[in-house]
Amino acid sequence: MKYPSLFFTIAVGSALITFNLPFKDKAKSPFEKDLVLRLLSIDPLKIIGNKNISNPSQKDSVPQIELVVHDDKGTYSWGTQIRYTIKVSDKIDGDSKYGEINSNAVLLEIEYYPVTTEKQTRNNTDISEEASQQNGIILMQRSTCFRCHADKARLAGPSFSEIAKKYNKSDIKALAQSISEGSSGVWGSSVMAANKNLTDKESEQMAAYILEQGEKRNKWILIGLEGTFRIMKKPENSAKGIYVLTASYTSTSQMRGEESIILRIE
């Protein structure tokens, strides 16, 4: 099903980009007003939201996220390495400043959009589909997956990209079985531990997320409270672009806080 959505149109260079941030209530809550104010007043643009909020009174229990891009210039060159820190504060879980936040539950999603002279619209997202994808990543964050796997980089196990190159959606059940039962000999001599605590549905959601994220060439995910990433080299067909960075934390109370920043690339 589709939920009502809040649209933002942002000027980036000479282009207009429309973002669709889905919310369960379209009502003009104080939180939403605050969101718009922040949106208009911060440069580089920051968007703050929480997808789990159903009424404003829940705002206080949402983890507070601050995404810091060091040496923040607003505009960046192609190929630049960026260092970031995600600060998390949650009423129940604690504060990242004191080492109280499980870094495995902290996620940075990075998405690249080319900027052209034409108006671009981010596709409306089917919230039920997105929720399903979100389950996949959250399940992985709660498990031990990210100790040996990363999105685009190689750790002990294959990256999501490598897995997505080798398998497709018809292999989800087989991949889910490997996740549950463990696996060896498929990717060199590496051995993957079994994850007996997962249900079939959970391991299938994880497998689906891996395949979906793995085949995305312009979206990256990174786990943890800090790190670096590199902006891609200048594509042939685009002089300018934007990177949307979304930091999120899912608390032990299952509340998800987010903050997004837009980086202009030229």
Place this chain on the structure above:
Amino acid sequence: MGQIERRDFIKKAVVGSIGTILPYGVDNEVFDVKLPPENHDKTQITAGKKKKVIVGGAGISGLSCAYELIKKGHEVIVLDASGRYGGAVLSVHDGLADGLYADFGAENFTRPGYKNYWKYIEEFNLPVLPYFHRENRLTRIDNIWYTDEMQKEKYEQRIKQLGGFNKSESRYLESNPSSNLEMLYLKPYFDKFSDEYQPFGIGYDHLEKVPVSEIYKKGGASNAASSILGGNNTSALYAIWQAYIRHKRGYDDDFELFHIKGGNQRLTNELGSRLGTRIKLGCKILEIKNGETGVTVKYREFGKEKEISADYLACCLRTTALRTIKITPQLPDEKIFIFDNLAYDQTTRIVFQARSKFWLKDNTTINLTFNHPALRTIWEVADEVDTKRVSLMAKAPGGTNPLRTLEAFRELYPGNRSNIDIEQVLVKDWSADEFVNGCERHGFGGLGELSKFWPHIMTPHGRIHFGGAHTDNRSWGMEAATNSANRVALEIDQA
């Protein structure tokens, strides 16, 4: 088994004393470090200018690199993100009774081999013990336990089914172990090597994309040998190069295994005590500026960001740590490729303490290979400790729950399970370690892979020199770490 006679191999180290006071500026504060008076070899003092060097990482590589640098008269400061030094060298005593211990991390070293490691064993006069965990084994295959002899019989039956070895192979195997058969076909290529760190430019570059199975075929390998050796997906250049290094270091035929009595961490402790407060723990490197005339390193200590400058950086950090550090100007693409693509083995080490050598009641061995998802192998450690209790070391993939390992052990143990008297379970899952994420690096032996990694993995850039076990030409942890440390110390000394 007793302690081996160290007289057999220990050469008397030439020691002198320096006892110098070195000022070192850090974040507007200057602290003085007194060099320990012992163990400084005057003959090694640098002939060139004294340099200020930051060493990134206090694992065995960073520690031995820093130690080599101070011996050469340079000023050194070591930064490590964690609160302990030693990295993947980690011996556990706490939680084990009666003086038992185990090595959660790097567990053994060989002779021949480990030349730079033995240098420290000798210099610090550390007691070593032979390590027999690969002898008298039982291996579980398809739910059947095989002795080494049974496996040998099975192997011989397979060879027979495959048509048997040819004459030259049979002759070779009369005086060589079957595990060394590949050498018959690879040795003829060794003559062209003059530098074990340079596999390229000696006439074999074209072999990088040729499967080593083609080399066996070209050498006249029998069908049986080809089947046993495989190699369809392994680069011939990589295989020849690695075989050459093993041959040069003398451990291609046979070698003995050792460990340090009391735990291998004794060696990193010795290095650490000699470096003193030159090691700054709890200091995570965040950014590195690789300048024309020096390096500046930004690091964080208890939430506060600080900067320190020096002439050089000896970077002995794993690529998993390097990925999180901003380095300007940007390093070349081939180095970044390595940061993004180098893989490390991930292992969980589980230590069981039992009340007795219970397996003796079953007339069996404890050197067991289970080939189970939650338990690969198990063996006894620290058997020289005078107690009826025993400590057993088990290996499992990263992320394994140790109680599942215990359950697998109980279920599959090749004796009477009611005799099992395990009373304690300790675990170290390296895949979950924030600072030492993983064990030894993987090789790069795929077709066309070697030139993506080598020699870029060890190439210095500007004022940054790269060490760490992953930068050496073979992956055996403490050998690679100490080799790379000595290389980097020499590079910086001569820069």
